Amino acid sequence: MINFEMAVFYLFAAILVFAAVRVITARNPVHSALFLVLSFFTAAGIWMLLRAEFLAIALVLVYVGAVMVLFLFVVMMLDINLDRLKEGFWSYLPLGATIAFLVVVEMVLVLGGRYFGLQALPAPADPGANYSNTRELGLLLYTDYVYPFELAAVVLLVAIIAAIALTMRKRKDTKYQNPSQQVAVKRGDRVRMVSMPSDKGG
Amino acid sequence: MELVQAFQGLLQSGLGGLWGGYVFTVIKTLILIICIVLPLLLSVAYLTLWERKFIGWMQIRLGPNRVGPLGLLQPIADAIKALVKELIIPAGSNKFLFVVAPAMALAPALAAWAVVPFGPGVVLADVNAGILYLMAMTSLGVYGVIIAGWASNSKYAFLGSMRSAAQIVAYEIAMGFALVCVLMVSHSLNLSEIVNGQAKGYFAEQGINILSWNWLPLFPMVLVYFISGVAETNRSPFDVVEGESEIVAGHMIEYSGMAFATFFMAEYANMILISTLTAIMFFGGWAAPVEMAPFTMIPPFLWLFIKMFFIVTIILWLRATFPRYRYDQIMRLGWKVFIPLTIVWLVLIGAWMQTPWNIWK
Numbered sequence: 001m002i003n004f005e006m007a008v009f010y011l012f013a014a015i016l017v018f019a020a021v022r023v024i025t026a027r028n029p030v031h032s033a034l035f036l037v038l039s040f041f042t043a044a045g046i047w048m049l050l051r052a053e054f055l056a057i058a059l060v061l062v063y064v065g066a067v068m069v070l071f072l073f074v075v076m077m078l079d080i081n082l083d084r085l086k087e088g089f090w091s092y093l094p095l096g097a098t099i100a101f102l103v104v105v106e107m108v109l110v111l112g113g114r115y116f117g118l119q120a121l122p123a124p125a126d127p128g129a130n131y132s133n134t135r136e137l138g139l140l141l142y143t144d145y146v147y148p149f150e151l152a153a154v155v156l157l158v159a160i161i162a163a164i165a166l167t168m169r170k171r172k173d174t175k176y177q178n179p180s181q182q183v184a185v186k187r188g189d190r191v192r193m194v195s196m197p198s199d200k201g202g
Numbered sequence: 203m204e205l206v207q208a209f210q211g212l213l214q215s216g217l218g219g220l221w222g223g224y225v226f227t228v229i230k231t232l233i234l235i236i237c238i239v240l241p242l243l244l245s246v247a248y249l250t251l252w253e254r255k256f257i258g259w260m261q262i263r264l265g266p267n268r269v270g271p272l273g274l275l276q277p278i279a280d281a282i283k284a285l286v287k288e289l290i291i292p293a294g295s296n297k298f299l300f301v302v303a304p305a306m307a308l309a310p311a312l313a314a315w316a317v318v319p320f321g322p323g324v325v326l327a328d329v330n331a332g333i334l335y336l337m338a339m340t341s342l343g344v345y346g347v348i349i350a351g352w353a354s355n356s357k358y359a360f361l362g363s364m365r366s367a368a369q370i371v372a373y374e375i376a377m378g379f380a381l382v383c384v385l386m387v388s389h390s391l392n393l394s395e396i397v398n399g400q401a402k403g404y405f406a407e408q409g410i411n412i413l414s415w416n417w418l419p420l421f422p423m424v425l426v427y428f429i430s431g432v433a434e435t436n437r438s439p440f441d442v443v444e445g446e447s448e449i450v451a452g453h454m455i456e457y458s459g460m461a462f463a464t465f466f467m468a469e470y471a472n473m474i475l476i477s478t479l480t481a482i483m484f485f486g487g488w489a490a491p492v493e494m495a496p497f498t499m500i501p502p503f504l505w506l507f508i509k510m511f512f513i514v515t516i517i518l519w520l521r522a523t524f525p526r527y528r529y530d531q532i533m534r535l536g537w538k539v540f541i542p543l544t545i546v547w548l549v550l551i552g553a554w555m556q557t558p559w560n561i562w563k
Contacts, residue, residue, distance in 0.1 A: 004224040030352060034299075037345070057334040065341025066371055069348065073367050076352050076360070132330045134391055179534060 009049055016042040029075045037068050054134045206230075234326050238315050246470045247277035253518050260522045280463075287459035292355060295456070299353035304457070304464035307346025311471035314339040318478060319394045321488045321502035332393040333381050336479065337374075340434065343472060344370045347436075347443070347453045350465070354456035362452030365529065366436060366443040372536035373430040379544035380427040383420050383551050384483045387562040397487030403561055412491035417484040419561065422547060424484045426540050428513070431476035433532065435469060438521035442529050473514055481509035 019039035026032045040063045047056035141149045251266065251273065258265030266273035291297055317332040319325040329335060344367055351363020385391055388399035400406075405413035417424045433440040444452040454465040481487060486509075488502035500508075527535070555562060 034349070053329070053331050054334065057331055057338045060338040061334065061341060065338060065344075066374070069344055069367055069371055072348055072352075073364065076348075077364075132391075134331055134334070179531070 005049060009046065012042045012045045012049070016046065029078065030072065033068065033072050033075050036071075037064055040064050040068065051131075052133060054137050231326070235316075238326060239312055242312065242315060242471065242474065243467070245474055246467050247281065249470045249474065249514065250280070250466070251277050252515075253521075256515065256518050257522045260519070284460050284463035289459045289461055290456075292456045294355040296353040296355070299349050300456075301461070303346050303350035303353055304461045304468070305346075306349060307343060307468035308464055308471065310339045310342040310346075311468050311475055314475055317393055318475075318482065319397060319487065320506055322398075323394070324503065325394060328392065328394060331391045333385055333391045333396075336393075337378055337381065340377075340472075340475070341370075341374055343434075343468065346465070346468060350457070351453040354453070356456050358449045358451075359453050359455050361449050362443050362455070365449075366453060369436070369440065369443070369532060369536070370434055372533060373433040373540070376426055376536060376540035376544050377430040377434065379541070379548055380420075380423040380430070381483065383423045383544070383548055384416060386548075386551055386555065387416065387420065389562075393482055393487075397482060397489065399562070400486045401489055409493035410491075411486060411489055411493060415484065415486040415489075420484065420547075420551070422543065424480070426544055427483065428476075428480050428516075430536075430540060431480065432517055432520065433536065435472040435476055435517075437469070437473065437517055439524040439527050440532055441526060442532065473517055474510065477510045477513035477517065478506065480513050481506060485509050485513075 016039050019035045019042060022035040023032050023039065026035060040059060044056040044059045044064075047053075047059065254276075255265035255273070266276040269275045269279045291300055314336055316327045317325065317329055317335050319328075347366045347370075348363045351359045351361075351366075354360070384396060388396040390396060390399065400415045401411060403414035405411070436443040454462055457465065488506045490497040490500065490505055554560065
């Protein structure tokens with residue numbers, strides 16, 4: 001007897017697999033990016049089924065809400081010539097096939113190991129309605145794993161600064177406005193009142 | 203109540219115990235969703251009328267007054283007009299995405315209402331991670347705008363959607379940090395508990411609830427949240443997305459009929475949502491401002507509505523008052539003013555909570 005949760009899981013899993021396949025088979029890069037959004041979203045749904053609500057919502061918030069928006073932003077502005085992209089297909093095929101084979105082997109080794117599988121990892125017990133995933137995760141991250149967590153934060157910070165430093169270039173001819181100067185401007189700085197005699201001559 | 207139980211029994215006998223229960227839950231939830239969404243859409247319709255009337259009065263005009271008494275049937279007339287207009291799909295556009303985009307703009311604005319509490323215990327989904335869910339939902343609204351701009355195959359629409367994407371991503375961060383301050387002082391992500399947490403403290407014990415709500419101790423955060431909310435909904439003075447004077451009408455320029463109207467429904471639904479959330483996070487949600495006879499007689503959901511109405515009216519007031527921001531000034535305000543301010547305030551609140559003068563125990 002298939003229950004409701006399983007039905008929802010298989011529905012989401014089917015959508016996820018479909019979307020993931022379409023990410024690499026769609027001809028239009030914008031469609032690929034949108035299918036990636038769909039697959040993130042369904043993955044979040046599956047995590048929700050696993051009662052990992054913090055991770056599920058964080059996935060939607062960070063990846064769907066921010067990362068993919070910027071991604072889409074870039075992909076939409078690219079002028080992608082599909083014929084140019086396809087030129088190197090056959091020359092890259094051996095390398096790509098080798099990497100794909102290695103990934104498949106690694107996945108089989110990991111997933112086929114005796115430490116994984118349904119017997120080794122039984123389904124977690126239902127923690128009850130008042131169990132707060134976020135609180136548990138926060139407690140764990142800021143006590144037991146505080147050093148790795150802070151280290152990851154610092155690595156990310158370094159990456160941010162590096163990205164900014166790499167793309168920042170000071171141009172000499174940029175027109176720059178100082179907002180505080182603009183706000184503090186007085187009438188006398190911009191307008192000069194001149195008293196002129198009216199033209200009396202004919 | 204008996205009717206509901208009888209219906210549940212009927213379903214369970216008809217479909218078997220397990221599946222009958224699921225079907226009952228689904229139908230019950232759908233009915234509750236309709237109970238929330240119908241008044242919401244009605245509010246959206248009448249908010250458009252209120253905006254036109256209110257700004258009209260501010261500018262010493264009458265506003266709509268032809269359709270029905272005082273122009274009260276104007277939104278209905280507008281809806282009928284939008285429905286019977288032809289939906290034109292531009293040549294060279296991506297048909298599927300072009301049609302889907304308005305729905306993607308509106309859906310998150312409606313979905314966010316699932317966790318909004320209308321009174322003590324009156325909420326569709328009383329989830330633990332309420333704030334996170336809200337932030338996730340409000341960040342999804344940008345997809346409708348981006349996809350509309352791209353699928354229209356039009357330069358103006360695309361420029362509008364690019365402006366919007368950058369603006370929404372920028373202000374989301376400041377909004378998120380402002381909400382982090384709220385969740386720090388209320389020790390919870392659950393919206394009902396955030397509202398309840400504001401009814402504690404010295405002033406609440408004196409019966410003056412309004413002074414113990416979050417807006418006072420978290421004062422700059424209220425402004426940051428509210429202004430970021432206005433920027434997120436692309437409302438004036440941050441409406442460079444539409445920018446009539448330079449890019450005609452932004453991402454929805456190629457749309458016509460109901461699809462065009464759906465974008466406006468999304469905008470107004472988002473305004474109502476942001477106002478309600480400001481009321482919940484900073485102005486005590488459904489609680490009465492003072493524990494006295496005339497105030498406590500008003501039911502909780504009405505209090506929430508009154509607060510929402512005031513805040514949404516302020517958004518309209520902004521539109522009638524301020525000229526449009528320049529684009530680089532919007533970005534400056536978001537990245538260089540709000541985000542540093544919220545981060546500093548976060549540290550300040552954290553330090554305050556460690557001192558003996560912590561008021562949020």
